[in-house]
Amino acid sequence: MCVLKGRGDVMTIENQLRELILLKHGSLREFTFNIGIPYSTLSTILKKGIMTATMSNMVKICNALDIKLDGLVAGRIVENKPGEILLDVEDILNRTKNNIAYPNV
Numbered sequence: 142m143c144v145l146k147g148r149g150d151v152m153t154i155e156n157q158l159r160e161l162i163l164l165k166h167g168s169l170r171e172f173t174f175n176i177g178i179p180y181s182t183l184s185t186i187l188k189k190g191i192m193t194a195t196m197s198n199m200v201k202i203c204n205a206l207d208i209k210l211d212g213l214v215a216g217r218i219v220e221n222k223p224g225e226i227l228l229d230v231e232d233i234l235n236r237t238k239n240n241i242a243y244p245n246v
Contacts, residue, residue, distance in 0.1 A: 154191060155188075155191060158206075166205075172205065178201060191214070
């Protein structure tokens with residue numbers, strides 16, 4: 142797991158994502174140019190929350206940063222190890238089945 146230290150007491154997932162982008166790509170604009178999304182789109186995602194992003198944009202972001210999509214959606218920055226998939230479909234299916242079987246738990 143990638144641990145990023147923030148400047149404040151609370152480091153939101155969006156702030157962690159911003160710090161990782163800056164660490165790996167130098168600037169937000171350069172990052173958006175490299176992955177093919179508008180700067181305004183990334184800015185909105187970082188300001189309003191990752192859950193406002195489209196799946197397509199989230200996949201682009203995760204691919205470029207070598208992080209797991211399911212981890213990001215769960216509020217964690219999890220580095221993708223070589224040979225691993227970005228999204229653990231089996232884990233998502235199991236959690237979905239569990240949520241259906243035991244709602245509100």
